Amino acid sequence: MSKFGVLVMGPAGAGKTTFCNAMIQHLQHTRRSCFYVNLDPAAETFQYEPDLDIRELITLEDVMEELGLGPNGGLIYCFEFLLQNLDFLTQALDPLSEEYLIVIDMPGQIELYTHIPLLPSLVQFLSRAGPLNINLCAAYLLESTFVVDKAKFFAGTLSAMSAMLMLEMPHVNILSKMDQVRDMVSRKELKRFINVDAQLLEDDAEAEAAPAAGADDNDPASKSALMSGGSFNRLNRAVAQLIDDFSMVSFLQLDVQDEDSVGAVLSYIDDAIQFHDAQEPREPKDEQEVDYED
Numbered sequence: 001m002s003k004f005g006v007l008v009m010g011p012a013g014a015g016k017t018t019f020c021n022a023m024i025q026h027l028q029h030t031r032r033s034c035f036y037v038n039l040d041p042a043a044e045t046f047q048y049e050p051d052l053d054i055r056e057l058i059t060l061e062d063v064m065e066e067l068g069l070g071p072n073g074g075l076i077y078c079f080e081f082l083l084q085n086l087d088f089l090t091q092a093l094d095p096l097s098e099e100y101l102i103v104i105d106m107p108g109q110i111e112l113y114t115h116i117p118l119l120p121s122l123v124q125f126l127s128r129a130g131p132l133n134i135n136l137c138a139a140y141l142l143e144s145t146f147v148v149d150k151a152k153f154f155a156g157t158l159s160a161m162s163a164m165l166m167l168e169m170p171h172v173n174i175l176s177k178m179d180q181v182r183d184m185v186s187r188k189e190l191k192r193f194i195n196v197d198a199q200l201l202e203d204d205a206e207a208e209a210a211p212a213a214g215a216d217d218n219d220p221a222s223k224s225a226l227m228s229g230g231s232f233n234r235l236n237r238a239v240a241q242l243i244d245d246f247s248m249v250s251f252l253q254l255d256v257q258d259e260d261s262v263g264a265v266l267s268y269i270d271d272a273i274q275f276h277d278a279q280e281p282r283e284p285k286d287e288q289e290v291d292y293e294d
């Protein structure tokens with residue numbers, strides 16, 4: 001039996017849990033079944049009570065207290081523990097039918113998505129290649145407010161690309177909190193962020209060549225003093241060039257307060273996991289059969 005799911009990922013505070021809530025609400029409004037899984041062992045409160053919660057297996061607080069680990073080390077330990085106790089997932093997810101969308105809310109520590117091979121093992125277990133056989137898609141959220149700081153935006157985009165390369169699964173990238181930036185940048189400029197135009201940094205380089213009147217490069221608190229180093233600019237341009245060379249990342253826009261926006265993002269996710277194909281009624285068997293004897 002096919003199963004369908006989405007792994008909601010991204011840096012801390014990107015809006016993952018809020019997006020999961022909005023998706024659950026939209027699924028309820030459209031009479032679809034949903035199974036909500038929390039895999040953040042440090043999560044505190046929920047608008048929708050998870051159907052399966054890693055905190056029933058292990059909590060970050062207990063790990064930090066009992067093993068004397070910090071938050072990042074503790075999280076890694078929790079995921080290693082989960083991978084040693086995969087029955088916890090199997091027992092809950094295996095009975096689910098193909099009507100369900102399994103929504104998996106992930107923690108925000110960026111290390112998990114970039115350079116520790118724990119997530120690929122988990123994805124392998126959950127996805128078509130593993131015993132649970134879930135048609136799984138990653139939804140990687142990045143805060144749209146990063147567009148006001150291009151270095152931050154390209155660093156975030158690099159983390160999204162790194163997750164795409166590491167996880168090797170269907171993937172949608174999403175700029176969250178769009179309500180917060182619509183008044184900050186023009187539509188034209190926003191389009192260049194959505195399609196990740198590396199030239200955005202070249203525009204900045206030109207602007208920096210002619211510093212703004214009144215800017216004080218000796219003031220350590222001044223943004224220009226922190227950001228105008230030649231090596232910093234070269235690093236940012238190299239990052240942008242790398243992203244451009246791979247030509248893999250573009251973003252969907254998400255405004256969780258707008259149900260149409262949530263529905264539009266969900267339809268991309270449905271396409272990526274081919275959800276609707278599996279729900280369509282099959283033709284009656286005898287109409288499909290070909291009589292070779294005639």
Ligand SMILES: Nc1nc2c(ncn2[C@@H]2O[C@H](COP(=O)(O)OP(=O)(O)OP(=O)(O)O)[C@@H](O)[C@H]2O)c(=O)[nH]1
Nearest residue numbers: 011012013014015016017018107108177178255256
């Ligand atoms: N204005 C606005 N705020 C949002 C939106 N989405 C999330 N937020 C706010 O951003 C903050 C972080 O949202 P969360 O959903 O907790 O983010 P998260 O990625 O789950 O955070 P971690 O679990 O810490 O990794 C909360 O205060 C949300 O209310 C949005 O679309 N618009």
